[in-house]
Amino acid sequence: MSDKQHFTIVRNAGYGSSEFKTRQRHNERQNENYHNGDIISERSALNFHYCQYAFPDGTPVTYEERFNQLLAADIIAKRGLKPDAIVFAELVFGVNSEYFEQNGGYEFAKKFFDEVYNLAVKEVGDERYILSAVLHADERNYAEFDPPALLFELRDGFRWVGVDADISAEDLFNKSKKKRGRPAGKGNDVKTEILRLLDGGVPMPSAELEATVCELTGCHPNTVTAAKKELGVVSYQSGRQWFSVLRGQGTIIRQDTINTPEG
Numbered sequence: 001m002s003d004k005q006h007f008t009i010v011r012n013a014g015y016g017s018s019e020f021k022t023r024q025r026h027n028e029r030q031n032e033n034y035h036n037g038d039i040i041s042e043r044s045a046l047n048f049h050y051c052q053y054a055f056p057d058g059t060p061v062t063y064e065e066r067f068n069q070l071l072a073a074d075i076i077a078k079r080g081l082k083p084d085a086i087v088f089a090e091l092v093f094g095v096n097s098e099y100f101e102q103n104g105g106y107e108f109a110k111k112f113f114d115e116v117y118n119l120a121v122k123e124v125g126d127e128r129y130i131l132s133a134v135l136h137a138d139e140r141n142y143a144e145f146d147p148p149a150l151l152f153e154l155r156d157g158f159r160w161v162g163v164d165a166d167i168s169a170e171d172l173f174n175k176s177k178k179k180r181g182r183p184a185g186k187g188n189d190v191k192t193e194i195l196r197l198l199d200g201g202v203p204m205p206s207a208e209l210e211a212t213v214c215e216l217t218g219c220h221p222n223t224v225t226a227a228k229k230e231l232g233v234v235s236y237q238s239g240r241q242w243f244s245v246l247r248g249q250g251t252i253i254r255q256d257t258i259n260t261p262e263g
Contacts, residue, residue, distance in 0.1 A: 009094040013207040014086035016241055020064040026215060027134060043138035048110055050117040051133035063131045075128055082239040091120055097140045189217045190227040203243040206235055
């Protein structure tokens with residue numbers, strides 16, 4: 001049995017109304033094909049729901065339909081929000097597969113994420129706010145095995161420095177600086193997808209761009225961030241949402257937005 005430190009990585013991303021279908025297709029495994037080699041379609045039947053809504057005839061309620069049900073019941077409201085406002089968020093809890101394999105496999109994972117689900121309910125304040133909660137037993141998790149380090153500098157107080165994808169949290173814990181290699185060619189694949197998705201100068205929500213590239217290439221979000229920086233991708237805020245666009249493609253950015261290089 002490995003004595004390696006194990007970590008749970010939590011990612012939180014916000015999305016606008018136009019992204020209900022995209023997130024549902026991915027989370028509920030409704031896409032026809034997945035380029036992410038860690039998704040094993042033959043195991044998708046083992047995916048386990050902690051929260052899933054259905055109509056009386058058994059037809060699943062879509063994310064957007066459930067959201068509209070909450071609006072109709074005055075449980076939530078959109079009054080005063082701009083059309084491009086963030087209206088729902090996604091919490092992703094990532095744990096390397098080896099941890100579960102060492103501690104009882106599938107049944108252990110279901111119990112583990114049952115506690116995670118209860119934590120998520122506590123964080124959002126009410127179970128009714130959750131559109132769906134699913135354990136992906138069809139996806140092996142390697143990227144989260146060595147989470148990147150969040151770096152701070154201590155100099156007259158703490159100062160945020162950034163994220164170092166080449167130093168894992170365990171490296172710092174053990175006071176070592178082991179370098180992690182990047183799979184050959186993956187960086188080029190990521191850049192190719194970013195260029196394809198941003199082709200034509202049409203801005204794309206930054207969270208959606210990251211999620212789509214990660215799904216297509218199987219890369220870590222930090223790889224997307226690094227590739228965007230190398231390509232000169234520009235990010236700007238419109239309302240409460242951030243967008244990405246290729247520098248120099250002539251996209252008009254509203255004057256009330258912040259225009260800064262991504263990275």
